[in-house]
Amino acid sequence: MSAPGRRGVAARFRRKPLPMAAAGFVAVTVFAAVFAGLLAPHGPDDQDLAASLSGPSWAHPLGAGALGKDELSRMMYGGRTTLLSVVISLAVFLAVGVPAGMLAGYRGGWVDRVVVYVADTVFALPGGILLLVVLTVLPGDEPAAMVALGLLGAPGLARVVRAATAGVRGELYVRAALANGLGDAVILRRHVLPRVSGTIIVQASLFGAAAVGLETGLGFLNLGSSGATWGGLVWEASQNVGTRPWLLIPSGTLIFCFIMALALIGDGVRDSVAEYLAPDLAEVPPQDQDQDTGPDSGPAVQAAVEAAVETAIATGASAEPRGDALLEASGLRIAFPIGGRDVEVVSGVDFHVGRGEALGIVGESGSGKSVAAAAILGLLRGGGHVTAGRIGFDGRTVFEAGVAESEARHALRGRRIGLIAQDPLAGLDPSFTIGSQLAEVVRTHHGGTRRAAHDRAVDLLRLVRLPDPERVARSYPHQLSGGMAQRAGIAAALAGEPDLIIADEPTTALDVTVQAEILDVLRTLRSSGMAVVLVTHDWGVLADFCERAVVMYAGQVMETAAVAELVAAPRHPYTAGLLASNPNHAVPGRPIPVIEGSIPAPGDWPHGCRFADRCPLVTAQCRNAPVQLEPVGGQRGSRCLHADQVVVASASASAPLAGSRHVDVR
Numbered sequence: 001m002s003a004p005g006r007r008g009v010a011a012r013f014r015r016k017p018l019p020m021a022a023a024g025f026v027a028v029t030v031f032a033a034v035f036a037g038l039l040a041p042h043g044p045d046d047q048d049l050a051a052s053l054s055g056p057s058w059a060h061p062l063g064a065g066a067l068g069k070d071e072l073s074r075m076m077y078g079g080r081t082t083l084l085s086v087v088i089s090l091a092v093f094l095a096v097g098v099p100a101g102m103l104a105g106y107r108g109g110w111v112d113r114v115v116v117y118v119a120d121t122v123f124a125l126p127g128g129i130l131l132l133v134v135l136t137v138l139p140g141d142e143p144a145a146m147v148a149l150g151l152l153g154a155p156g157l158a159r160v161v162r163a164a165t166a167g168v169r170g171e172l173y174v175r176a177a178l179a180n181g182l183g184d185a186v187i188l189r190r191h192v193l194p195r196v197s198g199t200i201i202v203q204a205s206l207f208g209a210a211a212v213g214l215e216t217g218l219g220f221l222n223l224g225s226s227g228a229t230w231g232g233l234v235w236e237a238s239q240n241v242g243t244r245p246w247l248l249i250p251s252g253t254l255i256f257c258f259i260m261a262l263a264l265i266g267d268g269v270r271d272s273v274a275e276y277l278a279p280d281l282a283e284v285p286p287q288d289q290d291q292d293t294g295p296d297s298g299p300a301v302q303a304a305v306e307a308a309v310e311t312a313i314a315t316g317a318s319a320e321p322r323g324d325a326l327l328e329a330s331g332l333r334i335a336f337p338i339g340g341r342d343v344e345v346v347s348g349v350d351f352h353v354g355r356g357e358a359l360g361i362v363g364e365s366g367s368g369k370s371v372a373a374a375a376i377l378g379l380l381r382g383g384g385h386v387t388a389g390r391i392g393f394d395g396r397t398v399f400e401a402g403v404a405e406s407e408a409r410h411a412l413r414g415r416r417i418g419l420i421a422q423d424p425l426a427g428l429d430p431s432f433t434i435g436s437q438l439a440e441v442v443r444t445h446h447g448g449t450r451r452a453a454h455d456r457a458v459d460l461l462r463l464v465r466l467p468d469p470e471r472v473a474r475s476y477p478h479q480l481s482g483g484m485a486q487r488a489g490i491a492a493a494l495a496g497e498p499d500l501i502i503a504d505e506p507t508t509a510l511d512v513t514v515q516a517e518i519l520d521v522l523r524t525l526r527s528s529g530m531a532v533v534l535v536t537h538d539w540g541v542l543a544d545f546c547e548r549a550v551v552m553y554a555g556q557v558m559e560t561a562a563v564a565e566l567v568a569a570p571r572h573p574y575t576a577g578l579l580a581s582n583p584n585h586a587v588p589g590r591p592i593p594v595i596e597g598s599i600p601a602p603g604d605w606p607h608g609c610r611f612a613d614r615c616p617l618v619t620a621q622c623r624n625a626p627v628q629l630e631p632v633g634g635q636r637g638s639r640c641l642h643a644d645q646v647v648v649a650s651a652s653a654s655a656p657l658a659g660s661r662h663v664d665v666r
Contacts, residue, residue: 012272019268022261029258033079042070044077044228053244062250065236071250078228082219085146086211092150093157093207098200100154101161102188106169115162119155127152131214135223142218149214157203164196171195172426175379176489179421180441181414181496190440194431198270205266209259216255230255276431325352325392326531327376327417327500332389333401334368334375334555336382338603344387345602346372346555350629353500358532360546360563362578365537366599368555370422373502373535377417378409393417394499415445418493420503425485427492428477434461434488435473441495460491464521483514490521500531507541519545539582543567551575554599554610557629561636571638573615576646609639617642 014020032039041061042048048059048068055063062071104115130152131145138144168174169192177187212230219231220238230251237247334346346368353359361369374380376391378399391399391409393416398408413419421427429437438457439450446456454473461469464487477485486506493501503522507515519541526532536542542549542563549566551559551574559572570576577595597614606612608623615622622641629639640646 009269009272009276012275013268016268016271019264022264022268025257025261026265029079029254030083032076033083036073036076036080040070040073040076042073044069044074046070046073053240053247055244055246063244063246065233065247066240071233071247074228074233075230075251075254078230078233081142081228082212082215082230085142085215086208088143089146089150089153089211090204090208092147093153094200094204096151096154097157097203098161101158102165102192102196104158105162105165105167106184106188106192108166112162115158119159122152122155125152132223135218142215145218145223146211146215149211153207153210157200157207160199160203161196164199165192168192168195170381172421172423173429175381176419176421176427176492177429179377179379179413179417179419180444180492181411182441182444186440186444190432191429194273198273201269201273202266205262205269209262212255212259212262326355326357326394327353327533328390328392329372329376330390330392332372332375332391333387334371334380334384335387336380336384336602342387343603344555345384346375348389349552349555349557351550351557351560353531353533355499356526356529356531357548358526358534358546360534360536360542360549361552362536362539362542362549363552363558364578364599367552369535369552370504372552373504373533376502376533377413377419379419414441414493414496414498416496416498417500417502418496418498420486420490420493420501420506422505425477425480425482427489428485430477432476433473434475434477434480438473438488438492438495441492445496457491457495460494461488463494464488464491465517466491483511483517486514486518487521490518494525498530500533501525502533502535504535505537506534507536507538515541539567539579551578554605555602556610556639557637558611558640559636559638560629565634565636570646571632571636571643572611572640573617573642573646574611577614609641617645 013023046069048064048070051057051060051064051068052066053064054060054068057063060068060070060072062075064070065074100115100118104112127149131148134145134148135141174187174191177191182190215229216231216234219229219233220235221231233251234248234255237244237251240247329349329351332346332349333344335342335344337343349368349372351359351361351372361373363369371380371384375384375386380386386399386401388401390397390401393412396408398412428434432440435454435457438460439453442448442453442456442460443450446453448456458469458473461472466472466484466487472480472484472488477488480488490506501522506522507518522532522534522545532545534542534546546563549561549563550557551566551572553574558574559566559570561571566575567579570579574595581592581594583592595614600606600610600613606623608625609615609618609627612618612622617640619642627639627641629637630643632638632643
């Protein structure tokens with residue numbers, strides 16, 4: 001079954017009567033001007049002295065001006081000059097304003113400051129006087145005046161486009177495109193420009209209308225072209241308005257209607273683009289529920305998880321990575337600008353991932369795990385930046401704080417390191433089909449023809465076990481269910497054939513059946529030697545999939561160990577508290593114990609142990625000085641002065657951890 005069709009921008013525009021009528025009027029006007037030599041009943045300067053300043057007649061349908069020049073013919077010929085001038089000014093307006101605005105909004109930094117400074121400077125200049133200077137230096141050179149008009153208007157467009165681009169820059173699908181290794185030029189052209197096109201179209205239509213008015217004004221003042229123009233007709237009519245008022249009606253009506261038509265076309269195209277980019281939910285086809293849902297298999301999944309943990313414990317899984325480390329993060333410190341100052345949110349985080357290994361990063365929301373993962377690819381949002389530390393990949397340093405950013409880390413994106421975003425739909429551009437987005441990544445990293453890239457995209461969808469991959473490739477993101485969209489996101493992450501996948505909570509908001517399917521796909525990928533960093537808050541997912549784990553709290557690593565050791569015998573009160581609050585360990589008839597309090601906000605962290613205010617084992621010594629991550633046997637590490645006293649409240653325990661309160665939590 002093929003995917004339902006989706007109306008394009010042109011089809012949506014044709015359904016709008018008023019903009020369509022305006023487009024028809026503009027088309028007829030332009031056609032008449034271009035082919036005036038064939039359609040006009042008289043030449044622009046042909047004279048009929050007997051009909052001078054006469055009204056409409058068979059010989060002159062719209063009347064005749066001074067010296068008997070035919071009004072209709074002069075309007076058609078004059079349209080050439082007027083419309084050409086408008087096209088020149090509009091081309092300059094768009095050619096300068098759009099790239100400048102998009103670069104400023106997308107790049108930020110010094111590019112943004114330069115564009116804003118230039119725009120403010122141009123705004124301060126008297127535009128009307130500058131145009132008069134141009135016409136004084138180049139008398140009668142109307143094209144030069146229209147170029148100057150375009151340059152004077154471009155900064156205004158740049159500022160509007162800059163604001164729109166900055167908003168789109170923060171969208172998850174743009175970050176996903178960056179993570180997939182797409183270049184800035186491709187992202188701007190394919191993923192940013194369509195989203196800001198509505199704004200550009202409205203600004204262009206308004207500027208085009210203003211350009212028509214200005215060109216008419218120049219003709220009216222006899223400062224423009226010496227040939228036939230719409231402004232010249234208005235000037236001639238104004239000279240005889242007392243005796244022949246009719247002459248002002250044809251030219252005035254044409255100019256007014258043309259300006260109004262441009263505005264209506266701009267509104268119609270803007271609305272059509274907006275509808276296309278955000279399709280009505282009525283267009284969403286019924287989902288194939290049997291592909292993503294099924295009977296509640298929660299007990300079965302939990303049983304599988306517990307079996308996996310027991311097997312790992314029995315086999316004595318080690319925390320040592322297999323072979324040389326593929327990825328190393330050392331001493332990462334990350335800060336965000338808050339309230340005019342940098343506030344640290346991640347403090348000295350270290351972890352490494354071996355080839356083919358699965359490392360889990362676990363912790364409550366706000367612990368810094370997703371921020372640390374995003375820093376690997378340089379995808380921090382909101383002005384976040386690494387203030388200290390280094391990142392190594394495959395034996396070489398690809399990033400070091402204080403050293404100028406190189407292309408090395410950018411080259412990793414998509415090609416060596418893939419990213420699976422937390423929100424699958426937000427990571428897919430709604431403007432394009434799934435197949436075209438996957439093919440785009442394939443061609444970026446491997447080249448080839450469009451057909452070959454499309455075939456590879458279909459193969460990727462088949463690899464992640466999507467039924468009918470050809471149909472999915474023709475579908476848009478809004479036509480997929482959550483589980484299907486997540487698998488499509490995994491396919492995009494695999495398009496560059498990376499060595500490492502960073503999965504940022506890839507099973508969040510998915511039912512247990514789909515969750516198990518996603519993990520099964522990732523497990524299949526690992527069997528081919530791919531390493532995985534799994535960011536999660538779900539202990540069941542962690543135990544089912546990962547070999548080692550890093551437990552984070554308040555921007556620090558609290559504990560690191562093999563998953564089996566971590567679950568069986570935690571060496572930090574925070575880890576023990578998380579395990580005790582696992583709903584899967586709930587005893588019927590008894591409340592679920594949870595850790596008292598919440599993670600302190602960045603900047604308000606305690607001087608000593610950051611977990612001290614919530615810890616059941618806290619002593620005065622814990623608050624005196626920062627606690628370091630210390631070895632606690634084998635390959636394990638714990639940031640606790642009382643690691644040997646930690647006890648976890650399991651499903652069979654008789655009492656929860658001290659200091660906990662009873663609430664129902666996830």
